[in-house]
Amino acid sequence: MKIKLGLIVCLLVSGVLHAQKPVTVECSVGEGVGTTIQLFGVDKGEKKVLASASYNQNGYYGFSFIPKYEGFYVVGDGRLYEYPLYLKAGDAVSLFMDKDTVYLTGKHNTAENKVLYEWVNLSKRVCEKSTYFMRVRNSTYEDFFPDFEALLAKTEPFCKSIKTKNTRFNELMKYFVGCELDRFALNFIYTPRSKHPSKEQRIAYYSTITDKNKFTDERVLEMPDGMKLLKSYMMFYCLENGKRGGELQEALSVIPSKKLQGELVVNQAKGFGRSYFEYLEFMEEAKKYVDAEQLKELEAKASALYEAKKGEKAIDFAYPDAEGNMHSLSDYKGKVVVVDVWATWCSPCRGELPHLKKLEKAMEGKDVVFIGVSVDEKKNYEKWKKFLVDEQLPGVQLFADGWSKITKDYKITGIPRFMVFAKDGSIVESQAPRPSDPSLQKMIESELQK
Template sequence: MKMKFVLLIICLFFVRVLPAQKPVTIECRIGEGIGKIMQLSGVNNGQQKILASASYAQNGYYGFRFIPEYEGFYVLGDGKNHEYPLYLKAGDAVSLFMDKDTIYLTGKNNTAENKVLYDWVNLSKRVCEKSIFFTRSRSTYEDFFPEFEVLLSKIKPFCKNIETKNSRFNELMKHFISYELDRFALNFIYTPRSKHPSKEQRIAYYNSIVDNNKFQDEVILEMPDGIKLLKLYMMFYCLENKKNASDLQESLAVIPNKKLQGTLVVEQAKGFGRSYFEYMEFMEKAKKYVDADQLKILEDKASELYEAKKGERAIDFTCPDANGKMHSLSDYKGKVVVVDVWATWCGPCRAELPHLKKLEKAMEGKDVVFIGVSVDEKKNYEKWKKFLVEEQLPGVQLFADGWSKITKDYKITGIPRFMVFAKDGSIVESHAPRPSDPSLQDMIESELRK
């Protein structure tokens, strides 16, 4: 029987460093009602991330073969209304059949972990469809709540029988089930229905969803839909307790783990499409919830939003001089500021230096400041300091340590880059002429007259 396979190398690093690892093999036969393209997704920070896609052959078969980057949960599906969770580690083989109504394991090589997952999928199938894939199953609380309570009655014995030889999986699977129950319950009441229950009509389970003992650790980020659950959980908490869901302090109060708080802040920032300065107000409140890596993600988003247009308020930057003293663009408000972004290794930058010195000499005694910002890397710091002395560079000379924040904020991809700022701190020109062009001096003098 011919099988169509996609060879997926998830990460060359793992292939190189872990050559002894065995690949995972997934074989699947597709029945009626499944999309033409199948996707294999991994879990990245509590969200599904597509690793590979495959179209299946005429005989309805497709497959994936890859070296897993991690041991844990993965998801197989058509990206629409059909998906199936898998637990994979190096050397595993999975065989299954999937159509619009049925999913079941086939063959003899399926692992103990995936047999447990298969039993869970079948146990929770009707509740999952009514809650998560609700467009396939028109349901209201009148039929959902009784079925959900039947499922709840089977959870304790089901979890007691999770006894594979993989202790890590056994624990993760119990977390997975607990989280899925919350997700089923919450997603149901927040998705379109022909009838919605009042608080009095809800089953008792909803009274126990918010619990101070939940989300003390980061295991939720190993779940395929962990972030979806965290968002539902916060929304439920805020609505039930009349909290402002858009207020970080109020909404994050129910999530005790700091890493999870930061992850949720980063998620909120992704959808922030308003102006840079509105976003910066959000960032100021968000900073206390994020770690250094998460802060960098927030800053990158800020840089994406900023448009360095004429008349726009300038983004501030702060860098040290050769003596370690910090200087900010905002320190020179009240003067016209000319910024030169350059590097010692840049030939065109060095070619502009005689013209720049001549221009600075012509502007002596006037309300104008020249700031040189070097994007030399840290390893060339001493070379930069020596260059300043040798070339006797005037003005304020700062060291940005590589292609750092100023280059991201002002979308600088090539140097030299000259920028002119007005006395009030707004942008005159973020792509100003070079000093070798007389129009730069004209631009400065025009600003000085204002």
Template sequence: MRIRVLFSVLYCFATVSVTAQGKLTLIQGTVKDERTQTIVLFDVQNGEKLELATARLNSQQQFAFALPNIHPGFYYVSNQGRRKFVRIYLKAGDKCQLALTDTGYELVQPTPENKLLKEWTDLSYPVTKMSVFPRNDTVTYASFFPTLTAFLPKADAFRKKVNTPNAAFNELMKKSIGLEIEHAALKFMYTPNTKHPAKDEIIPYYATIYQPNKFANAAVLHSGDGVDLIRLYTTYMYTMVKKPGAQRKLTLPEILLFFGNDTIKGVFVENQLAGYRSLETFNEEIEPVKKYLVTDTMQARYARALKRLSTYRKGDKAFNFSYPDSNGNAVSLASLKGKVVLVDVWATWCGPCKAELPHLKKLEEELHDKNIAFVSISVDEEKDKEKWKKFVADQQLGGIQLYAKGWSEFTKYYDIHGIPRFLVFDQDGKIVTVDSPRPSTPELKELLLNTLNAQH
């Protein structure tokens, strides 16, 4: 079991001593940015950065950590805002001194591992900088692709010079180099940009990313960006195997076929758990792959997700919202009892929400003679209330238009963080689903009619 709360020490702590706990590893440094008050140290666990310890800066902008019995590997240091991460390598008994600057970091009397790691960080910076968001508007594939292509032989040459006295670090570093290039390349491709390449403009490097039984070992999980790389690779593979015009998303068992390691499969499934919004979908999709959730951490996250979703089970009593319409008249879910209720959570500033409106109008027209209430709840802030009223009038929106004055109790109750979101309740005011299909798909109409027929 890893230590999650450790202690910071005064910067004047000058020696690493052997205690009853074993060797202490000391990380100390200075920070140039006077706005920074706290430094956070992150461990890597299953491909993610997890907070290990924090230290407040003293009056000289100095910090220090003393860590007993650490495992060897990568760690990350970050300021309180966590905008930038500095990666270091630590093993028991190491002393690491850093000077964090506006543009990066400097090392004082570095270990051989950290000296080499710093060389790699500086060498790869032009590529990694261009791959992150937000980025300069002039950075598009037209500039990134040549930079990446020119960098690849340099990376190969650097890999050959990895030869410190630490054999375990050498192996870790060599594997990390290829994975980090993949991460930068995929992150660039799947980050919003002003220009995106056509298929014939994509450089040959991307074809090398695909491998049968990808991540056949767990090396990717030794990086704090490991989970993000797995996610990006999944997106990349989906675009490769998706047939033109296909609407169906890949199932979890289909996605897991991309990977050649059960641990990686478990980590991927674990990181999908928080995204589910209905218990029915959660049970349907997770049950076939639940066998990969083998660690205590995975099973605990599964239990938390299951508990959260159990609040929204089909047949449970729904939250009785009550919000004013454009004329100031309150409408509640209880007042709509006897009708099947479709709720659309939206906002005037939401592009995907507005893209659904024509489909929603069409659905209302097709079902106008049915006992269905079409309710739209706006999460526009109070300052935009008049904008909302004007939009409703200008667009001649039908149904019941309600104003919730921002992210209200309704969105909090159903844990809604992204819109549009559609929910369906039956004629008795009970949950059918809190994450229904969208009007742009035929499944929603079928769901509404089936709900009506079920209660006849």
């Protein structure tokens, strides 16, 4: 079928336009499919919308974009009709979908997508009963299990037939099939049905799902529903073995890959919408399972939850001084602390220095500590050290190496930024006056009297 595109949505990734050829995805739709088609990428096992298109009067959609990666994508209406694609630079794919069918059209479809759509149509009946159960409302285990076993019988021959010239795809496609079978089986028993099977009524496949060698690497995160599968897999393991699924340690024990454990924890944190201090309790447990990059994602969520209100407990920070010794805000509990977030390149910051020195001189001998936190970048480290000497900056001077944790926690978007903390470690003012304003000294003196 020659498709005349009614609408093209272009996604061009900056910097790679001339390095790669664009992918073109053409869709035509029939009865039952929604009026908007979406193109999804896969990011850490979850579908992420890349573009949306409303079809023209002839029911045509189109997407043209530079792919950020070779692998699985998804196209569909985001409701009841979603289908996978395998895309790499320069590919062209044409397909048709309606409420009953989906198939490739045109002459330019790739060998990879021809194989993929053999599987899509081979597994379509089982997929619909499991995943899109609202389209097959009366399906129960009594009709699903026979269909599933019939699919199992065809799966091994199908996998043996995967022999495209793309060896990466061949292996990933076999892995995809295995994930899909688990996903179908698990989703079926965890979705609403008029009848549910007892353990004794389940087919033998369910006893093979839990396997300590199943998730030893991160390939599952390349699957469109990889994260959902991991969560269903953990739930199945916990329920089958009498484990407490609400406990991180118990739930993650079935996932051997440390990287996957960390990604699962980070994913769980996304939906954790409680207060900052409740979230900290979760983070203390979560830290055991994440690497340095994943920890940054957890901290970003914490920063987003935190509100630096007067009287709120301060978020601690720790940075090195010019000799490499670490200092934290909490080190100075019992004193009033004035924090100056600044940089050597900041003219307003330098303009406050004479006033800051005067204020510090006035506070000598009192229970107050002045901490300067430089957001200069690492490349300017020596410049910062020289500046401290040249300007004879008093107080505790720390190097934060750019717009790091303190700026995220306290929502600092401009400098200089002055903050005052009470002796008990709570916030007096997270957006305090500058030293050139006499009210800052009055604020400090008021706190010292408490």
